[in-house]
Amino acid sequence: MAQATAPRTMLGKIWDEHEILRHPSGPSLLYIDRDMIHEGSFHAFADLKRRGLKPRRPKQIFGVADHYVPTIGRKSNDAATPAIARMIDTFDENMEWGGVRHFSISSREQGIVHVMAPEQGITLPGLMIVCSDSHTSTQGALGAIAFGIGQSENAHVLATQTIWQSRPKTMRVTIDGVLGQGVTAKDVMLALIAKIGAAGAGGHAIEFAGQVVRDMSIEGRLTLCNMSIEAAARFGMVAPDETTFAYVRGRKFAPSEQEWDRAVAHWRQLVTDDEAVFDREVTLNGSEIAPMVTWGTSPEDAVAITGRVPDPSAFESSEKRKAVTKSLEYMELTPGVALDGLKLDKVFIGSCTNSRIEDLRAAASVLKGRKAVIPAIVVPGSTQVKAQAEAEGIAQAFQEAGFEWRESGCSMCAAINGDVVGPGERCASTSNRNFVGRQGPGARTHLVSPAMAAAAAISGCLTDVRRI
Amino acid sequence: MRAFTRETSKVVAIPGVNCDTDQIIPGRFLKADRAQGYGQFLFHDIRRNEQGELDPSFPLNQPGAENATILLVEDNFGCGSSREGAVYALVDHGVRAVIGPSFGDIFYNNALKNGVVPVRLPVEDCEALADHLARFPDAEVTVDLTASKVTLPGNLGTHPIVIDAFARECILQGLDEIEMTFTYMEQIKAFETDRIASHSWLDR
Numbered sequence: 001m002a003q004a005t006a007p008r009t010m011l012g013k014i015w016d017e018h019e020i021l022r023h024p025s026g027p028s029l030l031y032i033d034r035d036m037i038h039e040g041s042f043h044a045f046a047d048l049k050r051r052g053l054k055p056r057r058p059k060q061i062f063g064v065a066d067h068y069v070p071t072i073g074r075k076s077n078d079a080a081t082p083a084i085a086r087m088i089d090t091f092d093e094n095m096e097w098g099g100v101r102h103f104s105i106s107s108r109e110q111g112i113v114h115v116m117a118p119e120q121g122i123t124l125p126g127l128m129i130v131c132s133d134s135h136t137s138t139q140g141a142l143g144a145i146a147f148g149i150g151q152s153e154n155a156h157v158l159a160t161q162t163i164w165q166s167r168p169k170t171m172r173v174t175i176d177g178v179l180g181q182g183v184t185a186k187d188v189m190l191a192l193i194a195k196i197g198a199a200g201a202g203g204h205a206i207e208f209a210g211q212v213v214r215d216m217s218i219e220g221r222l223t224l225c226n227m228s229i230e231a232a233a234r235f236g237m238v239a240p241d242e243t244t245f246a247y248v249r250g251r252k253f254a255p256s257e258q259e260w261d262r263a264v265a266h267w268r269q270l271v272t273d274d275e276a277v278f279d280r281e282v283t284l285n286g287s288e289i290a291p292m293v294t295w296g297t298s299p300e301d302a303v304a305i306t307g308r309v310p311d312p313s314a315f316e317s318s319e320k321r322k323a324v325t326k327s328l329e330y331m332e333l334t335p336g337v338a339l340d341g342l343k344l345d346k347v348f349i350g351s352c353t354n355s356r357i358e359d360l361r362a363a364a365s366v367l368k369g370r371k372a373v374i375p376a377i378v379v380p381g382s383t384q385v386k387a388q389a390e391a392e393g394i395a396q397a398f399q400e401a402g403f404e405w406r407e408s409g410c411s412m413c414a415a416i417n418g419d420v421v422g423p424g425e426r427c428a429s430t431s432n433r434n435f436v437g438r439q440g441p442g443a444r445t446h447l448v449s450p451a452m453a454a455a456a457a458i459s460g461c462l463t464d465v466r467r468i
Numbered sequence: 469m470r471a472f473t474r475e476t477s478k479v480v481a482i483p484g485v486n487c488d489t490d491q492i493i494p495g496r497f498l499k500a501d502r503a504q505g506y507g508q509f510l511f512h513d514i515r516r517n518e519q520g521e522l523d524p525s526f527p528l529n530q531p532g533a534e535n536a537t538i539l540l541v542e543d544n545f546g547c548g549s550s551r552e553g554a555v556y557a558l559v560d561h562g563v564r565a566v567i568g569p570s571f572g573d574i575f576y577n578n579a580l581k582n583g584v585v586p587v588r589l590p591v592e593d594c595e596a597l598a599d600h601l602a603r604f605p606d607a608e609v610t611v612d613l614t615a616s617k618v619t620l621p622g623n624l625g626t627h628p629i630v631i632d633a634f635a636r637e638c639i640l641q642g643l644d645e646i647e648m649t650f651t652y653m654e655q656i657k658a659f660e661t662d663r664i665a666s667h668s669w670l671d672r
């Protein structure tokens with residue numbers, strides 16, 4: 001009795017609802033509502049073929065080509081190399097072999113998996129969603145449990161529609177106050193990761209709460225949850241509310257009008273109970289957050305744009321001192337240098353963190369007829385976002401400002417499709433990882449919001465967007 | 469999956485906190501068929517100089533390192549991308565266990581699915597081991613999963629391996645998880661029927 005009425009978190013409720021059984025030695029066998037596939041999933045398909053198995057529930061699997069697709073054209077042979085083209089073709093072949101619904105490179109629904117899945121209503125409140133991609137946490141923004149898995153786990157999901165998983169601990173991140181002008185969800189996340197560290201939420205699922213989150217659009221919430229993984233949380237979540245329901249309604253794979261009321265009634269019950277206890281609580285004052293920028297090679301290396309490159313000796317742990325020394329060497333930065341004004345070679349606006357229509361609007365609104373003085377590219381998160389931006393005149397604004405306007409895909413975020421930042425080049429990027437070599441061997445990445453990226457493009461250096 | 473029971477080996481210490489999976493295997497190698505062997509990609513860009521030659525100062529390139537099957541790493545090893553290629557690279561290089569204070573969650577699971585044991589040890593013990601290895605590079609460590617214990621060299625003692633009982637069982641036996649799950653298929657199907665009945669949109 002106490003069991004049934006004990007207050008639960010949203011994670012607990014959705015988890016319980018998907019638990020088929022619990023193994024005597026601990027983990028739950030969870031039912032997977034939807035599994036998302038991309039080109040990198042070929043190992044899982046090879047595994048299935050080796051075993052003589054097929055995807056068990058093809059209707060609950062959705063494939064999309066994003067990681068390897070060229071952004072200069074919509075055919076696989078537009079790809080940078082024949083080997084990359086083969087990845088895109090193999091993806092289509094595997095999807096057809098498995099009877100899986102998929103959105104290939106030329107499809108209207110194509111996009112970065114975590115951008116197109118919410119857009120198509122594949123991501124819904126209350127669902128258990130996996131994808132062999134670490135940023136699957138993004139999709140928790142609609143009130144789902146969504147998490148990244150590896151290829152062995154993916155093969156298991158394809159074969160059984162289930163996964164063995166131990167329940168993570170819970171962390172609530174409460175962001176109260178009001179975000180200042182020029183401050184976005186991206187800045188909130190960089191501020192959070194700077195505060196708790198890149199390993200700060202390891203083993204935890206984050207639920208984002210507080211006034212800032214309640215006021216935030218779904219697109220902003222997607223950005224929050226997207227970067228949970230950069231704080232080592234495999235799960236990021238936001239309670240579904242009226243904003244969520246309005247966003248979801250009418251989307252292609254969402255409940256139909258006949259099913260709608262029943263679905264919403266259920267979704268309302270998924271929010272965390274008032275008395276529920278989280279394993280950890282973290283608070284941020286949204287009003288104190290400034291536009292952020294990273295200076296190092298981990299997302300935790302973030303400071304306000306008004307800040308300076310830190311001195312390694314200022315860090316407490318010897319490991320971190322060593323790491324900072326190494327990353328400053330890689331980034332070719334000297335302690336004490338002001339970040340505002342730091343010269344750049346390139347700007348990339350894109351990735352599942354910041355490539356949705358609101359991101360592009362925010363970036364375009366900074367331009368006001370000014371020209372980019374360094375090479376800058378915009379890669380919309382989905383073919384649909386691209387079409388919408390073209391319809392709204394945003395694409396034209398970018399082009400007039402000298403930005404390259406590309407087709408959608410992961411592009412320069414992971415640089416595996418051939419869109420790379422050159423060795424030694426310094427790039428302001430709206431993506432999520434400033435790791436060594438992430439955007440290409442020797443590339444130096446500074447993570448920023450879309451508006452900050454646009455400001456950087458027109459001034460040729462890192463720039464406080466609030467001044468523009 | 470290759471079973472893991474007990475492994476004794478020299479240890480190579482890989483420096484750096486937050487060593488992400490892009491460092492373990494750069495993205496551009498992920499197109500490779502597994503049959504090609506992923507060992508050649510392990511730590512590719514940090515192991516080599518700009519000409520692509522092995523950098524003699526990288527720990528894995530030092531004499532004696534080639535036979536080591538255990539790595540010592542720093543905090544948050546394997547964070548970042550979910551790429552299982554990072555674990556394939558370790559496996560194909562011959563790595564059987566990785567000791568560190570903490571690991572990326574997805575990397576941790578991927579390792580277990582491929583017969584590599586990630587051993588979480590308190591940071592003080594990891595640092596003590598690193599210091600010891602700096603003085604005695606040939607010192608050996610034993611990871612004994614049967615006894616759930618790791619034995620460090622010198623006077624650094626024996627420590628428990630804290631690992632999920634289920635994962636331990638699977639890896640000790642080299643169990644195939646898909647086949648094991650198939651034994652629950654009746655329960656899965658019954659659950660699924662109810663789930664789809666109340667969530668009809670999942671079946672479109």
Ligand code: SF4
Nearest residue numbers: 135351352410413414
């Ligand atoms: S945009 Fe970047 S982070 Fe997002 S799924 Fe693609 S490669 Fe991964």
